[in-house]
Amino acid sequence: MIYDFRSLFNQFINQIMLQESKQNRVCTPTQSAIQEQLQYVTCGAESTFCITIHKKVFMWGQGIQIPKQLELQDIEQIAASKEHWFAWSDTQVFGCGSNKQGKLGMNNSVNTPTLFDIFSEASQYGWQLQKIAVGLDHSVALIEVEEENKIFVWGSNAYQQLGFDASEQFVAIPHQLDSDNLPRIVDIYAQHNYTMAIDEEGRLFSWGSNEFGRLGQNAFAKCMKLPSPITSLGNLKIAKLALGTFHVLAIDTQGNLYSWGRGLQGQLGHGTSNDCSKPNQISSLSSIRDVACGEAHSMALQNNGSVYVFGSGQFGQLGLGDYKQQDAPQMLQIHGEMIACGRHHSAVLTKNGALFMFGNNESSQLGLECGKSGAYSTPLPKQSPMNTNQIFELTDEFMNKIEASRSEDLEQLLVEYQQNTSQIPNTQTTIFIKDLMERVIALLQKK
Numbered sequence: 026m027i028y029d030f031r032s033l034f035n036q037f038i039n040q041i042m043l044q045e046s047k048q049n050r051v052c053t054p055t056q057s058a059i060q061e062q063l064q065y066v067t068c069g070a071e072s073t074f075c076i077t078i079h080k081k082v083f084m085w086g087q088g089i090q091i092p093k094q095l096e097l098q099d100i101e102q103i104a105a106s107k108e109h110w111f112a113w114s115d116t117q118v119f120g121c122g123s124n125k126q127g128k129l130g131m132n133n134s135v136n137t138p139t140l141f142d143i144f145s146e147a148s149q150y151g152w153q154l155q156k157i158a159v160g161l162d163h164s165v166a167l168i169e170v171e172e173e174n175k176i177f178v179w180g181s182n183a184y185q186q187l188g189f190d191a192s193e194q195f196v197a198i199p200h201q202l203d204s205d206n207l208p209r210i211v212d213i214y215a216q217h218n219y220t221m222a223i224d225e226e227g228r229l230f231s232w233g234s235n236e237f238g239r240l241g242q243n244a245f246a247k248c249m250k251l252p253s254p255i256t257s258l259g260n261l262k263i264a265k266l267a268l269g270t271f272h273v274l275a276i277d278t279q280g281n282l283y284s285w286g287r288g289l290q291g292q293l294g295h296g297t298s299n300d301c302s303k304p305n306q307i308s309s310l311s312s313i314r315d316v317a318c319g320e321a322h323s324m325a326l327q328n329n330g331s332v333y334v335f336g337s338g339q340f341g342q343l344g345l346g347d348y349k350q351q352d353a354p355q356m357l358q359i360h361g362e363m364i365a366c367g368r369h370h371s372a373v374l375t376k377n378g379a380l381f382m383f384g385n386n387e388s389s390q391l392g393l394e395c396g397k398s399g400a401y402s403t404p405l406p407k408q409s410p411m412n413t414n415q416i417f418e419l420t421d422e423f424m425n426k427i428e429a430s431r432s433e434d435l436e437q438l439l440v441e442y443q444q445n446t447s448q449i450p451n452t453q454t455t456i457f458i459k460d461l462m463e464r465v466i467a468l469l470q471k472k
Contacts, residue, residue, distance in 0.1 A: 049386035052341030052348060054359045054373060057392040059083060059092040062378035068317075068367035069105030071388040074112075076100055078378065082112065086367075086390030097138055106159040107368070111141065113154055118144040126162050127197030128180030143199055144168070158215035163187060165220055166199065167213045174210050176202040176222065184218040185250040186233030207252055216268035216318075222252060227262025227278060229255045237271045238302025239286035257303040258283075269318030270368070274325070275304060280312045282325055290321040291352035292336030298352060310354055319366035319384075330360035332373055340369040342384030416458055419445050423462060432469065439466045 061083065065076035072086030082100050083092045099114040109122030109129050118141040124134040130141065144154055144166065153169040163180030177199040178187040188202050208224040215221075219233030219240060230252040231240040238244045241255040262278045272286030272293060283304040284293040291298055294307045307325075310333060315326040322336030322343060333354040334343040341348055344357050359381055363374040370384030370391060382391040423442045430438060442462060 049391075050341045050348070051383045051386055051391055051393065052338070052344065053346050054344045054357065054381035054383050055391070055393060057092070057380040057382050059380060059392055063374055063380050064378065065102070066363055066365050066372045066374045066380060067103050067105060068365040068370065068372055068390070069110055070107035070368040071370075071385075071390050072105060072110075073365075073367065073370075073372060073382070073390050073392055074103045074105055074110070075380065076103070085392045086388050088388060090389040092392050095138055102156070104157045104159045106161055108161075109159060109164070111157045111159065111164070112138060113144075113157065115153075116145070116148045118154060118157070126181040126195040128159070128162050128164050128195075130164065130179045130197070130199055155211075156213055158213045158220070160186060160215035160220065161217045162195075163215060163218075163220070165213050165215045167210060167222075173204070175204060176207070176210060176213065178202060178220075181218075184234035185248045186215070186218050186220050188220060188232045188250075188252050190250045202252070212265075214266050214268045217270045219268070220252075221266055221268060221273070223263050223266065227264065229258060229263045229266070229275065231255060237287035237300050239271055239273055241273065241285050241302070241304055244302035255304065261304075265314075265316065267316040267318040267323070267366075269323065269366075270320040272318060272321075272323070274316040274318055274323055276313050276316060280314065280328065282307045282310045282313045282316070284323070287321075290337035290339075291350050292318070292321050292323050294323060294325075294335040294352070294354050296353045298350075307354065315364055317364045317366040317371070319371065320368045322366065322369075322371070324364045324366055324371060325354065326361055326364050330362065330376065332357040332359060332361045332364060334371070340385035342366075342369050342371050344371060344373075344381075344383040416446060416449050420458055420462065427465075427469070435466050435469055439463065 061077040061081060063075045064078050067074050072084060074084045076082055080099055082095045082097045084095060085092045097112055097119060100112045101114055103112045104110060112119045119138040120129050120131060120141045121135055121138045122129060124131055155167040155169055158165045163186050166177040168175050168177060179196045179199045181195045182191060183194055187196060210222045211225050212223040221229060221231045223229055232249045232252045234248055235246050240249055242253060263275050264278045265276045267274045269292060272284060275283045283306050285301045285304045288300050289298050293301055295305060310325055312328045313325050314328050317324040319342060325333045333356050335351045335354045338347060338349045338351060343351060345355055359373055361373040362376045365372040367390055373381045386393060426438050446459060
């Protein structure tokens with residue numbers, strides 16, 4: 026029977042390794058292959074961008090397997106979506122990617138970072154770019170002009186995500202929003218067909234598509250054509266947002282966390298999978314200073330560096346060592362300085378500049394080295410004396426002991442096996458094997 030199981034076990038291992046190479050899912054925080062010390066990280070839908078302490082810019086994903094240094098200098102921030110992205114400094118703005126529906130604001134799509142003349146030249150006249158935010162097919166910029174903040178929008182307007190009532194389906198050149206109906210805006214955000222902004226009083230405005238109530242306003246409205254305040258927040262002052270595909274996280278000035286929109290996969294963190302059309306506080310979390318959203322998962326960073334995750338774990342994007350959904354916040358076993366989410370992947374940047382990634386790696390968005398087999402490899406923490414290959418050696422040794430043991434010794438053998446493998450960092454394979462060994466013992470004890 027044991028020999029039959031050994032054959033079956035080898036078949037399972039081959040199957041899971043093949044599955045890894047196809048699905049490329051990493052369910053535990055794994056250090057990126059990039060060797061530079063980092064100070065900034067952000068994610069596009071299927072890509073990751075980093076800035077080093079020496080102002081070098083790297084990106085990977087969308088088929089770029091090894092972190093690639095971009096020919097950019099002195100970049101301060103980056104905004105990325107699925108098909109286009111922008112990077113900027115105090116005096117220059119660069120764009121790259123698809124110009125479909127005018128979302129890049131250039132004449133054509135470009136494959137390399139290209140100077141965005143409109144805003145770059147405007148800096149010569151005292152215009153100061155504060156921020157760019159990008160949705161799936163539209164872009165938004167916040168620019169200080171003569172001590173006033175102006176909002177510029179361009180790209181698709183199919184869902185009124187540009188914030189003005191017009192018959193055009195898209196705008197190819199940045200268009201200034203009428204500021205007469207808006208207070209002074211200090212921050213902007215964009216995502217999948219909708220846009221949000223925070224004013225200097227901490228009030229929140231939203232417009233565009235209202236799928237799943239993600240605008241936080243009238244639950245029955247299909248779209249909001251003009252920037253409108255979210256009155257249900259009352260006197261709360263919002264300090265920061267994160268926009269997911271269909272849900273939103275908001276931090277108030279006291280560090281309290283709120284969420285609304287789609288909740289089907291637990292991404293609202295309320296302990297249920299219900300949708301919510303108005304902001305609802307996540308009472309289990311406090312002292313939050315940063316948030317990030319993917320398509321159906323969320324991350325929150327506390328002042329002390331603790332990282333909490335919730336929502337879909339289908340691709341391992343929660344980093345909890347499994348692929349389960351979490352309807353309530355769960356703490357990661359890693360402290361962070363900065364967090365970011367792509368569509369199905371996540372990033373945690375630590376205080377010492379190391380980057381840990383997890384989730385979907387199908388487009389190489391995790392920046393992990395790939396072997397010839399196509400399956401990812403997982404760089405081990407430097408302090409660990411063990412190699413993940415040892416899981417196979419220890420398991421084989423364990424199998425030999427099972428064959429020579431009596432049924433009353435099986436439980437002790439399992440304890441020894443668990444102790445010997447406890448120092449091996451968890452990957453999808455090690456978790457699978459450890460769990461499988463426990464099931465083997467349980468089955469043999471029953472017989």
